[in-house]
Amino acid sequence: MAEAKQELDHFMQGLAKRNPGEPEFQQAVQEVVETLIPYVLDHRKYHDAHILERMTEPDRIVIFRVCWEDNEGNIRTNRAWRVQFNNSIGPYKGGMRFHPNVTLSVLKFLGFEQVLKNSLTGLPMGGGKGGANFNPKGKSDNEVMRFCHSLMIELYRHIGEDTDVPAGDIGVGAREVSYLFGQYKRLANRFVGTLTGKGLAFGGSLVRMEATGYGCVYFAQNMLHHRGDSLQGKTCVVSGSGNVAIYTVEKATELGGKVVTLSDSQGSIYDPKGIDPDKLAWVKELKEVRRGRIKEYAEQFGCEYQEGKRPWSVPCDIAFPCATQNEIEASDAAELLKNGVQVVCEGANMPTHIDGVHQFLDKKILYGPAKAANAGGVGVSGLEQSQNALRLSWSRQEVDQRLQGIMRDIHEKCVSYSPESKDGWVNYVDGANISGFVKVADAMLAYGVV
Numbered sequence: 237m238a239e240a241k242q243e244l245d246h247f248m249q250g251l252a253k254r255n256p257g258e259p260e261f262q263q264a265v266q267e268v269v270e271t272l273i274p275y276v277l278d279h280r281k282y283h284d285a286h287i288l289e290r291m292t293e294p295d296r297i298v299i300f301r302v303c304w305e306d307n308e309g310n311i312r313t314n315r316a317w318r319v320q321f322n323n324s325i326g327p328y329k330g331g332m333r334f335h336p337n338v339t340l341s342v343l344k345f346l347g348f349e350q351v352l353k354n355s356l357t358g359l360p361m362g363g364g365k366g367g368a369n370f371n372p373k374g375k376s377d378n379e380v381m382r383f384c385h386s387l388m389i390e391l392y393r394h395i396g397e398d399t400d401v402p403a404g405d406i407g408v409g410a411r412e413v414s415y416l417f418g419q420y421k422r423l424a425n426r427f428v429g430t431l432t433g434k435g436l437a438f439g440g441s442l443v444r445m446e447a448t449g450y451g452c453v454y455f456a457q458n459m460l461h462h463r464g465d466s467l468q469g470k471t472c473v474v475s476g477s478g479n480v481a482i483y484t485v486e487k488a489t490e491l492g493g494k495v496v497t498l499s500d501s502q503g504s505i506y507d508p509k510g511i512d513p514d515k516l517a518w519v520k521e522l523k524e525v526r527r528g529r530i531k532e533y534a535e536q537f538g539c540e541y542q543e544g545k546r547p548w549s550v551p552c553d554i555a556f557p558c559a560t561q562n563e564i565e566a567s568d569a570a571e572l573l574k575n576g577v578q579v580v581c582e583g584a585n586m587p588t589h590i591d592g593v594h595q596f597l598d599k600k601i602l603y604g605p606a607k608a609a610n611a612g613g614v615g616v617s618g619l620e621q622s623q624n625a626l627r628l629s630w631s632r633q634e635v636d637q638r639l640q641g642i643m644r645d646i647h648e649k650c651v652s653y654s655p656e657s658k659d660g661w662v663n664y665v666d667g668a669n670i671s672g673f674v675k676v677a678d679a680m681l682a683y684g685v686v
């Protein structure tokens with residue numbers, strides 16, 4: 237115990253020194269090595285080969301300028317990155333994020349998490365992430381198109397179906413992936429599955445759009461089922477109102493839950509009657525077509541809107557954070573627990589601050605960490621790659637069943653790698669971290685000093 241604490245402090249000091257000014261990356265690594273250092277001390281082959289040091293250093297990072305012209309004829313300059321983190325078990329795979337607060341630190345945290353998440357899916361995918369400090373909000377379709385096309389002029393030489401396969405994330409949805417893929421295809425003169433999340437008419441997979449949200453709810457269902465419970469009748473609180481949030485609401489409602497909140501960066505709505513399928517259809521139109529604000533929901537359906545507030549003060553059985561990193565701070569976690577939350581299942585990446593994670597683990601609730609709970613999105617991206625390589629398309633039912641299988645397998649892996657506990661409680665953080673790590677680490681050991 238003392239040895240592990242000392243080793244952890246030493247490791248984190250070194251990491252902070254090598255990665256100054258990168259708080260999100262340091263946080264993501266801290267959460268993982270808190271679990272893994274005791275494990276590698278018990279499994280010395282990983283320790284002696286310095287696997288943790290090697291695994292926290294990206295293989296390569298590409299940084300480049302993206303210039304484009306706005307509708308007024310002004311020349312705009314953004315910065316873009318692709319972090320190719322680790323390709324030990326397959327080509328780099330992970331989304332692109334367009335948001336004004338994207339930094340190298342954010343993309344390194346996301347790339348690092350992606351390595352372990354992709355390993356958990358059981359599919360042959362390494363981990364990567366990319367993005368730009370570009371704000372799509374308020375831009376016309378043509379401006380977004382010019383930005384995407386310009387970005388791809390540089391990115392295309394670094395990606396490929398067997399090297400690195402980008403997809404969507406915050407600010408990158410069907411529209412952006414289409415512009416990116418259209419330009420990639422033109423530059424490379426090849427029609428291959430180098431991006432995922434494509435439109436159904438040009439190589440996309442059924443259920444990819446729904447996969448992260450659906451998968452997140454399937455993971456919650458697995459956790460509940462493991463202790464003899466279900467979603468039926470549970471009050472659910474969801475944050476965000478983008479891709480992941482919308483399909484989390486859809487599946488949670490279908491499985492008998494009642495979802496009472498949604499949010500965006502400006503505030504949250506509280507609808508105690510529940511967001512039923514008709515209201516959700518209205519939200520889809522609001523967000524996917526009109527690109528409006530969630531505040532309009534409160535006006536449309538006559539419910540409460542809390543300006544500038546996250547939804548965590550609403551009493552619930554299950555919380556699904558589906559917006560962004562660090563959206564559950566220590567005080568939010570305390571409030572959720574005080575109000576009796578039984579399940580926290582993460583659709584977003586690293587939504588819970590490390591103090592909140594510790595509170596959830598101390599109270600032994602069912603806590604599904606992002607790399608396990610939101611792996612359904614990249615899982616179905618992996619299935620899209622398979623379909624592209626086979627040059628065929630699976631039915632909706634086939635893909636959904638495979639997605640359910642992937643989430644069930646991830647749950648089982650977490651249970652089998654969780655430390656034994658007399659009361660049967662599963663530590664999904666340890667389970668996910670160790671299970672994801674072992675596969676990548678064994679590949680790295682097999683390769684020798686790489």
Ligand code: NDP
Nearest residue numbers: 405406407448476477478479480500501559560584585613
């Ligand atoms: P979208 O862009 O579709 O939606 C993002 C939502 O989160 C919006 O409601 C947005 O509000 C809100 N949000 C974004 N940034 C902030 C912020 N800084 N503060 C408060 N609210 C914010 O993205 P996705 O739904 O695709 O992604 C949501 C989360 O899920 C991210 O953490 C992403 O990494 C993760 N994820 C996504 C996957 C996918 O397949 N898309 C797969 C796995 C994880 P606003 O419109 O006001 O900005």
Ligand code: 2IT
Nearest residue numbers: 330331403405613614617
């Ligand atoms: O964080 C994630 O897993 C994603 N944004 C999805 C990545 C992908 O390649 O589908």
